[in-house]
Amino acid sequence: MTQRIPPTLADIEALADTALGTIPRRLEKHLGAVIIHVEEFPDRETEEAMGLESPFDILGLYRGVALPHKSVSDPRPNVDIIFLYRRPILDYWCETGEDLAHLVRHVLIHEIGHHFGFSDEDMERIEASQD
Numbered sequence: 001m002t003q004r005i006p007p008t009l010a011d012i013e014a015l016a017d018t019a020l021g022t023i024p025r026r027l028e029k030h031l032g033a034v035i036i037h038v039e040e041f042p043d044r045e046t047e048e049a050m051g052l053e054s055p056f057d058i059l060g061l062y063r064g065v066a067l068p069h070k071s072v073s074d075p076r077p078n079v080d081i082i083f084l085y086r087r088p089i090l091d092y093w094c095e096t097g098e099d100l101a102h103l104v105r106h107v108l109i110h111e112i113g114h115h116f117g118f119s120d121e122d123m124e125r126i127e128a129s130q131d
Contacts, residue, residue: 061111
């Protein structure tokens with residue numbers, strides 16, 4: 001029996017950093033100071049606000065003000081953060097057998113889409129057109 005150590009928070013962060021390097025430059029230059037943060041699970045407040053039945057129900061989350069809604073006249077600019085949730089990602093990875101780097105990139109790009117103001121429905125249409 002081969003024992004494998006599951007990827008750590010740092011491993012998922014490294015995969016996200018690598019994935020971020022694959023974003024087209026024309027989009028990357030508009031990302032600004034988006035922070036990518038990897039956590040084990042969403043916090044209780046996020047679970048409740050999103051009406052999750054389980055903390056495994058979400059792989060990532062964009063928290064901030066989407067670019068189309070930002071204003072230079074805002075008194076305090078908000079920090080934009082993309083959360084990647086390690087345990088739900090690993091659970092999905094184990095269930096599907098999908099390549100982990102591909103999965104992390106997919107979640108990251110989905111959340112970057114929210115940063116650009118795309119809805120989940122917009123992202124689904126974009127992904128469907130890529131198939």
